Amino acid sequence: MNDPRNTAGRSGVIAGGNWIVDHVKIIDAWPQQDTLANILSQTDANGGSPYNILVDLAKMGADFPLEAVGLVGDDADGRLIRAECTRLGIKTEGLQSTRKAATSYTDVMSVQSTGRRSFFHQRGANALLGPEHFDFSKTRAKHFHLGYALLLDRLDGLIDGVPGMQLVFAAAHAAGLTTSLDCVSESGDRFASVVTPVLPQVDVFLANDFEAEKITGIAVRKGDRLDRAGTEEAARRLIELGVRAWVVLHFPEGACALSSSGEIVWQGSLQVPRGAIRGAAGAGDAFAAGVLWGWHEAQALSWSLKLGVGAAAACLRDPTCSGSIPRREEIEMISGAWGYRDPFAAFMVG
Numbered sequence: 001m002n003d004p005r006n007t008a009g010r011s012g013v014i015a016g017g018n019w020i021v022d023h024v025k026i027i028d029a030w031p032q033q034d035t036l037a038n039i040l041s042q043t044d045a046n047g048g049s050p051y052n053i054l055v056d057l058a059k060m061g062a063d064f065p066l067e068a069v070g071l072v073g074d075d076a077d078g079r080l081i082r083a084e085c086t087r088l089g090i091k092t093e094g095l096q097s098t099r100k101a102a103t104s105y106t107d108v109m110s111v112q113s114t115g116r117r118s119f120f121h122q123r124g125a126n127a128l129l130g131p132e133h134f135d136f137s138k139t140r141a142k143h144f145h146l147g148y149a150l151l152l153d154r155l156d157g158l159i160d161g162v163p164g165m166q167l168v169f170a171a172a173h174a175a176g177l178t179t180s181l182d183c184v185s186e187s188g189d190r191f192a193s194v195v196t197p198v199l200p201q202v203d204v205f206l207a208n209d210f211e212a213e214k215i216t217g218i219a220v221r222k223g224d225r226l227d228r229a230g231t232e233e234a235a236r237r238l239i240e241l242g243v244r245a246w247v248v249l250h251f252p253e254g255a256c257a258l259s260s261s262g263e264i265v266w267q268g269s270l271q272v273p274r275g276a277i278r279g280a281a282g283a284g285d286a287f288a289a290g291v292l293w294g295w296h297e298a299q300a301l302s303w304s305l306k307l308g309v310g311a312a313a314a315c316l317r318d319p320t321c322s323g324s325i326p327r328r329e330e331i332e333m334i335s336g337a338w339g340y341r342d343p344f345a346a347f348m349v350g
Helices: 047-058 074-086 124-128 162-173 198-201 209-216 228-240 283-296 300-315 328-338
Strands: 013-017 020-027 039-047 066-073 090-100 105-111 117-123 143-149 176-183 206-207 246-251 254-259 264-268
Touching: 013 047, 020 074, 020 162, 039 047, 039 074, 047 066, 047 124, 047 246, 047 283, 047 300, 066 074, 066 124, 074 090, 090 283, 117 176, 117 246, 117 254, 124 198, 143 162, 143 228, 143 283, 162 176, 162 198, 176 198, 206 264, 206 283, 228 254, 228 264, 246 300, 283 300, 300 328
Parallel strands: 013 066, 013 143, 020 105, 066 090, 143 176, 176 206, 206 246
Antiparallel strands: 020 039, 105 117, 246 254, 254 264
16 A cells, blocks of 8 residues: 655645643632632643644654644734744744634643642634635645644534535645644544544544544443553544544553554553653643654654654653653653553553
8 A cells, every 4th residue: 555655745744723822820729719819820831732743843853844824813822822933943824813813722720739720711713713724735744733623613513514624634635735633532422523524534543542432432441441452443443434544542551553554553651750740731742743753754653652652751741731842862762761661551650
């Protein structure tokens, strides 16, 4: 079978979807209704699938072009996103602005003593994002990533009777790009109506254990342990539903990937020292960044999963989504130092 990554004359990753600024606030206590809590510190940081993935790839030292596509507000948060992308060498010609809505943001309230977090999300300009905001005729990128499905109001719905995401993916393929998709872990029942119809337009599909179960109806766990047979069955079902090349499932214990040719690869996560963990925000996107680096460079599934779990582990060292992402060489170094766990053993922090 021809490798879909053989896209002569093209290079780079263009990523679109949810552009979010996280306003991470450390508070002294969670207040009762009508009472006051003190904000001890605040950090503004990247959030959302394309923003996180492109920032992670830039910080990891990817030597191929990185491009942003999406919609932000004509406001301070929108300018912050553009400035950060420019600083990191991420092209922003495809990142459009609107005065109809604010840049999407999330207020992340984190209690200092416990680390417990609560999230207040403003969907903002992301809710207005539609197929008209994607012009693939102006890019020479090799691969297009979209995320998150189920958190993009217009693209999650039908446009003239056709799923909005399907229109975007069809345009990307017509322009010569390969594609990938990531979801948000929504508790509702929209996976079948929103995600399943677009899978035949997706080359690489990334999902966690919860999302895989919601789409396929196949349990990937028995109690608190991964079920190898169930996980592999869910991956096969996703290929049957139309995913073109790779299904990549991830969980705290590691990852399992299945190719359309039938290759199955398991990879345990890193044994991260307990004292090194500061937060899990962005770990899934860091994993995706590692996998997409491997996909772009035509690396094997095993290579891609190792970089993915290494990037996810590095991400855990900071409460923001990308604050502790290092260059790829350091990820490989800490992977060797910490070692990999058995994904089927009882899960515990190293």
